[in-house]
Amino acid sequence: MGNSISLIKNLKRTRKSKNTKKFKTFDSESNESDDSHICSYISDTPTNGSKGRYIFSDKFDESERIKRKHFVLKYIFEENFSAPIKDLLTNGCRVLDIGCGPGTWILDMASEYTQSSFVGLDIFNMFPSEIKPHNTDFILADARDNLPFESNYFDYIHLGDMGYCFTEYEFDCVVTECIRVLKPGGWIEFQEIQHFMNNKGPYTEKFESLTTNWTNSKEIRVSPYSQNDMKKIPKMTNINQIVKPIPLGSWGGKLGEEFVESFTVLFYYVAEPVAKLHNCLVEEIHELINNMQPEFSEYKSSYDFFRTFGQKEYSENNE
Secondary structure (H helix, E strand, O other): OOHHHHHHHHHHHHOOOOOOOOOOOOOOOOOOOOOHHHHHOOOOOOOOOOOOOOOOOOOOOOHHHHHHHHHHHHHHHOOOOOOOOHHHHHHOOEEEEEOOOOOHHHHHHHHHOOOOEEEEEEOOOOOOOOOOOOOEEEEEOOOOOOOOOOOOOEEEEEEEOOOOOOOHHHHHHHHHHHHHHEEEEEEEEEEEEOOOOEOOOHHHHHHHHHHHHHHHHOOOOOOOOOHHHHHOOOOEEEEEEEEEEEEOOHHHHHHHHHHHHHHHHHHHHHHHHHHHHOOOOHHHHHHHHHHHHHHHHHOOOEEEEEEEEEEEOOOOOOO
16 A cells, blocks of 8 residues: 555565664554553644644653753763853843743753743643752743744754754744844754765665654654854844764664664654655554664664754844
């Protein structure tokens, strides 16, 4: 049924894996994963007639995955941020986290930098309710609408993992709003993953092709915010970027195994809409994902994580 089915079967006929090690798979009928239910829902979440497509719904509880990934990325980058703001945070400043999710980044930062105040904003209410430092606040709002803050208010704005959340046009609008509420001399930082994997095998190549067709059909933004993107923003200076490769699979040790599990959850989440677009069975996409698992170590696959940051210029009238 459909071209993707025959292609997957052809891949099986032509490719012999060099790695016979058993890998953990995630089947929709298996009890191995607590996240098997996430394939049952996909959200459009339109706002004000927008064509925006937010792929994660409020029925997808990704809190635990976000928390685990947060501390892994902190370890890899050696800090929760890469912009030169340590003194600013230590002395006390205002910080905004767009798309804060369960607030993991904010809680970690607020506990370390007690003189600063932190505000998290998200479209879904995953905010902490029991343990919340005094210097934190959370706002339920859609970043695609105008941000509910006065101009030149925050010293630092953090946007983490904003890929797959907006169209290109919507994200440009969000960034414009961020620059509006950012103080002159303040910093903005983006932390995102590259959509395309490094060193991939044929099953992974096919899966990426199918998912790219889907994101294109939804006009979903998937590319990380680059230095060139930031250079197009008026009033921005001191622009920089740091890229860290993240291994996938046992070749990357515990870190690689952790990220395989994390990303496999996401792969399964998009399986249903990808199958629908390509007129094939969702089980076929599941099979493709399972066949990808041994390729990660065989080909030494990795994803690139980007941190791109810059400073809003000072001006005579501070506007």
